[in-house]
Amino acid sequence: MHYRQDIIEVFSTFAQLEADRFRKWLTDPKLRRSIKKCLEHTPEASNAEIFWGIYWHKHWQNQSHSLAKMHLSAYLQEPCYWAAEKTVAKFTNNQYSLADHFQLANAEVENILKGFKPEISNNLQAYAQMAIPTRLRDILRQRKEADGCTNWALLRKVSKKQVLASLSHAGLSPAMIAQHRLAWCCFKELYIQNQAGGNSKLPEPNRQLWEDVANLYNSERLNQLTQQTPQSSPDIIEQWLTRTAIYLRAYLYPPMDSLDALKSKNDYNIIWDLPDPSSDSLIADILAQEDAQNSQNKLSQINDVLLKALHECNPQSQEILKLYYQQELTQQDIIKQLQISQPTVSRRLIKARESLLAALINWSQETLNISLTSNQIKDMSNVLEEWLRTDYSQFNLISQSS
Known part of the structure; x- marks a missing residue:
């Protein structure tokens, strides 16, 4: 099973920070035993991280495995760390350190798991990369507002x-x-x-x-x-x-305890009740629904669809979107900069979002053969908003520096 070593590490290790910088990966023995047992019982399963992300997410949803959330927390360590580093760089006057941001990001894993919709996208890590920075910004704004409140x-x-x-x-x-x-x-x-x-x-x-x-x-x-x-x-x-x-x-706004503190040796010797993770029906279900190798292109396809839809918007709408999402200007700031009325700014934003959402829905129906319900459309709208606030901004910054 040596060729599956990467899967074992990804789902059983946690980042340790020291002096506000990444130091090393710490392996949790109980998680390591758990994922190894999974791999031994399911030799037919895919070696792709995406596959096992869906596997543990389904267990978490069904509450059928006591370690599912811990495996997913390990899996999302990198998105949490990079989101924390990016947020620290962006909020230069922030009172919190990188370790604090990393702690906040890890505390949001439960909400990320709740927001992830496998029927829309099967890449949990890609979703987390979009969702965690948005949640961190919202939390920091709320904390700043609360700190200034009597x-x-x-x-x-x-x-x-x-x-x-x-x-x-x-x-x-x-x-x-x-x-x-x-x-x-x-x-x-x-x-x-x-x-x-x-x-x-x-x-x-x-x-x-x-x-x-x-x-x-x-x-x-x-x-x-x-x-x-x-x-x-x-x-x-x-x-x-x-x-x-x-x-x-x-x-x-609970106080943040350090995640960096080294655990004592006894912390790694806790006896856990490990249920049989082989779950043939769950594995079969995932294999039947998803081809992990082919689905790795979905995220880039979504980017292409949305960028094409953006280019089809009129120039003024494109400019407003850039100012609103990339530069994070308020509508009042945009009104002053572009010398246009507030109703025009609001209308352009709404129509642009509607056009992008329509393009995303059409792509889902045509490419993924998904018949969307009203709740799924609402979820997709949330995914679109996260894409605009993260991937779209990054794309523009990269384009300008190229």
Whole structure:
């Protein structure tokens, strides 16, 4: 099985960083044993990484193998690292290091696996290369915005779903969650009413506001809370909401622990229950659906299709797309630079995206024989947006330097 050594390494090793630089690959013995067992039981399977990426993704989807996510995390180490390095270079005033970005990227693996659609593209690593940089940029913008927020501004902008999730994550009892939720609802209603405009630098709540919030809470608790609770004072309400803001920050923007720390020797000797990974039906299913060797060209075909569709757009639309996606200008910046109206910019962006999506859908139907549902079209639209923000920008930069 020596000729399959590359597959073993790809799905069982993790990158170690030191002094904010890549140092070496660390092999996880339990993953190594797992992938070797797979290869021994499936000699007919392909040697292509794409094939085994789909294999483990199907196991992850079906929850039929306890190590599937770990194998996929190992597989996506390189996309995570390169996305982190690219983001560090782009966000020069960023407070986070390369190791921090790498940690953030690894934390997004679960979301990447959820967003990947094998029926649209069978190359998980190529999808991750497009999706991870986009997710990192969004996370950094959110963190920057949150870091500049007071507790009260943060409480004002979050949703009820986020509040409930953060309170539950903090371990509060259902009764306490209900009380904190109601206090937040009362605060949000009164704090917004008492402010003028959309100023993000809101003043500190004064004593009168806390008294008003407490009065509203004590009135609403009789109808809103299922359990009988005593009245709450303004000081108690302020304490609850301060804690709620702390819980929200911890839930939405958890602190980043170092991934670089060397594990102790015992960490590599954990006994894992390794289910039989041979799964003949799964292997047969993948082999029947995908020819891994032929499908490696799909990504380049998609690039060709989208670039051709881009060239067919009118010159003004092409210019707007470049400014919006490559230079990351806002619509207001584009209006000033091109001296055109806001409706024109918005309309050009929408029509250009629609043209590109139509080209991608037509290619999928004609080349892949896929009959797309509305949900699949929505997923494809997300893939298009990621392509515009990553591959399209890179292509233009490469073209200009050639």
